[in-house]
Amino acid sequence: MKKNRWLIALSAIAIHLSIGSVYAYSVFKNPMSDALGWNSKEVTLSFTIAIAFLGLSAATLGKLVEKWGPRKSAMIAAILFSSGLIGASFAISQESLTLYYLTYGVLGGIGLGVGYIAPVSTLVKWFPDRRGLATGMAVMGFGAGSLIASPVAAELISVVGLSKTFLILGLTYLVLMVAGASYIVRPPEGYLPKGMEEGAQTNKKKKIKTDLSQLTANEAIKTNRFWLLWVMMFINISSGIMLISIASPLGQEKVGMSVVAAASMVGIMGFFNGLGRIGWSSISDYLGRSNVFTLFFSVQFILFLLLPNITNPILFQLFIFIILSMYGGGFACLPAFIGDLFGTKQLGAIHGYLLTAWSCAGIFGPMLVATINDATQSYNVTFYIFAILLVVALATSVVMRLSINSEKKKNAEVTQSA
Structure with missing residues (x-):
């Protein structure tokens, strides 16, 4: 059938x-x-x-x-x-x-x-x-x-x-x-x-994108690209899940939202989380996965730097929604990125290994913000710490791009000499 x-x-x-x-x-x-x-x-x-x-x-x-x-x-x-x-x-x-x-x-x-x-x-x-x-x-x-x-x-x-x-x-x-x-x-x-x-048969306009490599899960975890992607996912998830864990009290304390308004914001955050998954992953088909992650970290770095000084509830929510869309977008782009980097031979197994970043971030993000808030009675320090982490993620995404270009060059040389 x-x-x-x-x-x-x-x-x-x-x-x-x-x-x-x-x-x-x-x-x-x-x-x-x-x-x-x-x-x-x-x-x-x-x-x-x-x-x-x-x-x-x-x-x-x-x-x-x-x-x-x-x-x-x-x-x-x-x-x-x-x-x-x-x-x-x-x-x-x-x-x-x-x-x-x-x-x-x-x-x-x-x-x-x-x-x-x-x-x-x-x-x-x-x-x-x-x-x-x-x-x-x-x-x-x-x-x-x-x-x-x-x-x-x-x-x-x-x-x-x-x-x-x-x-x-x-x-x-x-x-x-x-x-x-x-x-x-x-x-x-x-x-x-x-x-x-049709593109493959006629060899015209529709160029078939080839994967960077075809690796097993054990081979993939030995590459620097696997660990670069792990770090990128860990920081992206930590940033989003930290906000999810404190969204309602943050809205009330930071910009004076009512309990009802803060609860509504949490519901809308779920919508942007879902929207970001379909939106950003579709955009990544055209911009490329590396470019989308670089965009994520650049934008989030700016937003996390600005958040401590935001007092307007509408602007505050807009920033949170953008970050949540990128949090969801990271999850959706991940399997496609794995396919681009390591092929589809053992994509499920490699995906499984990379989801350990989610488990670690799920503990790290909420625990860090709770610990800092208990010590300082403020969320502002957390935003600055995550801004620093996002600089690390941005640098990691640039190294990833260089690694991909280097591998592409190597593959092209092998093809020419064959």
Whole structure:
């Protein structure tokens, strides 16, 4: 049966919409504390465990995801993620915090990691002409998952209670993810979409971009480009996730926003996070991935330097939205960038290794801002520290560009001498 690559993309979005619901976790915090007596730190720890296991499972199971193929991997992710939610339902009914950590945190977190990388590496292979757009569509689904899950979960909690809410969500996501997994497959060997096929045959206008190299995951991590990309992702994610962790109190303390206005800003931040994923990744198909990351760090450096002195709420929110769009854009550009640098041979495994930057940044960014705020009673110092980090990221992106150009030159010399 011939597969439609746009339906493959839709299948990937279905999977990412489901696992992206993890970003709606804050909806459960107060109801859990009220109903079960668990304090804020105890409830939050499960989310931290889930994100940590996302990065760990993506890194350790990446090679197996490549071996299993997207369909089997996505099916396994569906079973693990939904089992985590259904298990959490049982844990809540038993009022067992330990069981809740094991189900939602560990089991669900492993499902998150496998489910995140399985569809993305496949889409890169289906869209060699529009890698950025393809990965942007899927990863936008992850960003948009919370926008859908938040109001639905809140309504369910008020109607059927916490335990049944987790059960309903678990069963719903199982159906949605299995539906996506049942259609998603790798493209045939050497697949090119119609436009690229014609370009290859006629050797006219449509030039096929060749990847810098075709490396396995173990070969990729030995290159300087892998570690340059890791540093770039770590700083970009740290900058965005730091703002996400303090957005509401920051808006209230910095520019005098009301509680309601700050909450609305947090919702709109989710929208720009999702919009940046599809927007910036599509732009990267034309500007090039290196240029987009250099633009990210240049703009964010200026915004972080200006933020301590901003007193206008509208300007403040505009700056935050731009940064969040680039935070989401970094995630969406990453798989396409991996394909450009290392090829698609083991893209899922390499993607998994690089997602450890997310796990590290998820701890570093929020912890740094909390520590500095406790010590200084101000967020301003944090902005200046992140501005310095963004200079490091900008320098790293320039070194990356030089490394790419050097490798291209080497490849051209080898081709000429062959």
